[in-house]
Amino acid sequence: MIEFKNISKSFSSKDILNNISFKIKTGESVAIIGQSGEGKSVLLKHFNGLMMPDSGQVIIDKKIINELSFSDLQLVRKNMSMVFQFGALFDSLSIKDNILISLDNNTSLDTDEKEKRVIESLDLVNLSHIDHLYLNDLSGGMKKRVGISRAISIRPTYILYDEPTTGLDPINTGKIIKLMQSIKNSKKITSIIVTHEMKIVNEFVSRVIMLKNGNIIFDGSPKDLNSSKDKYIKSFILGKE
Amino acid sequence: MYSLLKYPLKKIISLFEEFGKFIMLIVNVFRSYSSWPVYFSNSIDQMIIIGTKSIPIVILTSFFTGMVSSVQAGYQMESSITPKWIIGSLVGETMLLELAPVITSLVLAGRIGATIAAELGTMRVTEQIDALESLSLDPIAYLVFPRVLAGFIMFPVLIIIADVFGISGGVFAAATSLDIDTYQFMKGFKTWFKPWDAWYGIIKGLSFGMAITSISCFYGFYTKGGAAGVGKSTTSSVVVSCVAIMLLDYILAALLL
Numbered sequence: 116m117i118e119f120k121n122i123s124k125s126f127s128s129k130d131i132l133n134n135i136s137f138k139i140k141t142g143e144s145v146a147i148i149g150q151s152g153e154g155k156s157v158l159l160k161h162f163n164g165l166m167m168p169d170s171g172q173v174i175i176d177k178k179i180i181n182e183l184s185f186s187d188l189q190l191v192r193k194n195m196s197m198v199f200q201f202g203a204l205f206d207s208l209s210i211k212d213n214i215l216i217s218l219d220n221n222t223s224l225d226t227d228e229k230e231k232r233v234i235e236s237l238d239l240v241n242l243s244h245i246d247h248l249y250l251n252d253l254s255g256g257m258k259k260r261v262g263i264s265r266a267i268s269i270r271p272t273y274i275l276y277d278e279p280t281t282g283l284d285p286i287n288t289g290k291i292i293k294l295m296q297s298i299k300n301s302k303k304i305t306s307i308i309v310t311h312e313m314k315i316v317n318e319f320v321s322r323v324i325m326l327k328n329g330n331i332i333f334d335g336s337p338k339d340l341n342s343s344k345d346k347y348i349k350s351f352i353l354g355k356e
Numbered sequence: 357m358y359s360l361l362k363y364p365l366k367k368i369i370s371l372f373e374e375f376g377k378f379i380m381l382i383v384n385v386f387r388s389y390s391s392w393p394v395y396f397s398n399s400i401d402q403m404i405i406i407g408t409k410s411i412p413i414v415i416l417t418s419f420f421t422g423m424v425s426s427v428q429a430g431y432q433m434e435s436s437i438t439p440k441w442i443i444g445s446l447v448g449e450t451m452l453l454e455l456a457p458v459i460t461s462l463v464l465a466g467r468i469g470a471t472i473a474a475e476l477g478t479m480r481v482t483e484q485i486d487a488l489e490s491l492s493l494d495p496i497a498y499l500v501f502p503r504v505l506a507g508f509i510m511f512p513v514l515i516i517i518a519d520v521f522g523i524s525g526g527v528f529a530a531a532t533s534l535d536i537d538t539y540q541f542m543k544g545f546k547t548w549f550k551p552w553d554a555w556y557g558i559i560k561g562l563s564f565g566m567a568i569t570s571i572s573c574f575y576g577f578y579t580k581g582g583a584a585g586v587g588k589s590t591t592s593s594v595v596v597s598c599v600a601i602m603l604l605d606y607i608l609a610a611l612l613l
């Protein structure tokens with residue numbers, strides 16, 4: 116269970132989030148949509164405490180994230196992984212080590228089990244044959260897939276995706292959505308997805324939150340979103356002015 | 357009136373803010389002590405990057421510095437009545453006390469400071485530091501601690517190397533252009549040599565090493581704003597490191613000599 120209570124955040128007097136509140140139930144899949152620069156990534160980083168609100172509370176499983184000590188926050192993060200918008204893979208490490216570093220810190224597997232888990236996680240994104248490569252050798256889409264693989268390797272209960280399919284071709288987008296689906300089905304995972312991809316909104320999630328000017332202007336099912344009469348929402352969905 | 361004062365006031369306030377943030381970073385390095393053993397292997401890597409790979413440039417600069425100070429000392433004493441072997445003590449002492457630690461550290465402020473700031477800065481703007489944190493690593497223990505430790509351990513070693521090669525440079529130049537042989541040079545060097553002087557140089561190196569690594573970690577770690585931001589923090593880290601070296605140099609001289 117995740118609850119955002121009156122969250123506000125601004126950067127050098129520019130308000131990004133403006134008194135935002137919502138609850139997300141365990142096992143729910145929620146999409147966060149909105150125009151570029153509306154603060155979707157900022158909102159997502161509040162879930163795992165990478166950014167702290169100026170005021171308000173982020174509550175995850177009864178713990179107030181923004182009041183925890185660093186070590187307690189790290190415990191919460193062991194069950195919560197994040198897929199970053201631009202991958203955020205460690206370029207000094209090989210693909211395999213990128214995943215191993217995550218396993219080392221968040222699981223108590225032994226060496227053999229870790230090896231197996233790495234292969235397994237990379238297999239899911241069809242990249243296990245290139246686990247020895249470094250980032251420079253990868254295309255943008257491959258990096259995205261490694262990012263997802265790193266995030267799911269620890270078997271989290273919460274998973275935060277920041278635009279997992281942006282910049283991918285339709286075939287890879289389809290693959291990623293399928294992958295996300297299978298992750299969701301295999302375990303009771305709560306997924307929060309920042310996305311522009313209407314396919315994800317329509318096929319993957321049960322709830323959509325839309326941001327505009329620091330406020331939530333829509334919070335409901337994809338069906339309600341599609342049948343909304345609101346002019347802004349309509350133009351957003353249809354991609355027309 | 358207010359608007360006239362606003363700019364300098366703002367500057368001064370932000371200077372104090374920066375300094376406070378820097379102190380907090382150092383405090384956090386110590387606070388993360390429980391994870392130090394975990395990242396010790398990172399420290400070894402950093403010792404190689406900061407220490408071993410700096411040896412060639414340290415040898416080069418110290419050797420030439422030694423040669424130049426020998427030649428200049430010879431030039432200044434050309435017409436005086438003091439015996440020539442005094443040059444050995446002059447060069448030796450200036451090398452140990454001032455030139456080896458300061459010149460070496462200034463050169464390394466460029467080499468190491470820029471490397472650290474650019475590396476951490478890039479990690480910041482590409483969200484790799486966020487990623488470390490999201491994987492429940494402590495980025496300060498993982499990134500900052502190994503670098504500062506490596507500076508702390510390797511700078512004294514580099515200063516010793518600089519001492520040895522600086523004095524060798526002095527001997528070499530004295531022999532080739534001043535006609536003072538090694539025996540005479542070393543005689544002069546030994547006459548006024550106090551072990552404390554060598555220790556003093558090493559203590560300087562230690563503190564300069566800590567200053568350079570912690571300052572450049574600070575600028576790198578808190579980089580903002582893309583590639584341009586990385587450039588900015590790289591420049592700042594080199595400039596501020598150099599100023600810090602000069603400042604520390606004076607403070608240590610006043611305290612320890």
Ligand SMILES: Nc1ncnc2c1ncn2[C@@H]1O[C@H](COP(=O)(O)OP(=O)(O)OP(=O)(O)O)[C@@H](O)[C@H]1O
Binds near residue numbers: 131150
């Ligand atoms: N660390 C930061 N410091 C200052 N401003 C920031 C910071 N992070 C984000 N912002 C600002 O917050 C606003 C929202 O940024 P955010 O990255 O959340 O947008 P977004 O909705 O994810 O957009 P996109 O779809 O392009 O990724 C932007 O105006 C950005 O400049």
Ligand SMILES: [Mg+2]
Binds near residue numbers: 155157277
């Ligand atoms: Mg974003």
